[in-house]
Amino acid sequence: DAGVIQSPRHEVTEMGQEVTLRCKPISGHDYLFWYRQTMMRGLELLIYFNNNVPIDDSGMPEDRFSAKMPNASFSTLKIQPSEPRDSAVYFCASSFALWTPLHFGNGTRLTVT
């Protein structure tokens, strides 16, 4: 299995631009999580899906952030417009069920200038 695949690995953009992060979970995993990691705030849970349905998006910082999962093999996290404080590493993770181990992708390092 290829594991969780995220793209791009690195993204550098200017403030105000739209950013789209992509994730392909492990086949057969019913849960997909988006996390954001910064030195100041650690690993924050942004949103998670079960069978493509968003279950809890209380961690999404504000309306500039949105996430979708149109099918079982693809999810996106979009930031529009982006701001410098959004700079972080964004991880996608998937799991077979809610309490089974999370498998993380390699992350997307976002820099907003």
Place this chain on the structure above:
Amino acid sequence: GQQVMQIPQYQHVQEGEDFTTYCNSSTTLSNIQWYKQRPGGHPVFLIQLVKSGEVKKQKRLTFQFGEAKKNSSLHITATQTTDVGTYFCAGGSNDMRFGAGTRLTVKP
């Protein structure tokens, strides 16, 4: 909201010394998981504890889950340079939230 607190934030040890990180929750956890993240890498699953008072071992690593299922610990015996990284606990009642992590550095 639910929080998982982890201490210490940093730990620097001499190679061969022991290391322990602690995780505490204000609410009862359904289970707790431990992850290791190497510098520049992503979190990698180590182990899951489910039962009250459970103890599991992986070579030099010992994991414990408290009787009340509100706290947990990870102990490494005789640290090696390969143990360097950040260790996270993660748990929840309805989701999977991570502690702040303990960053371990090991001096050869």
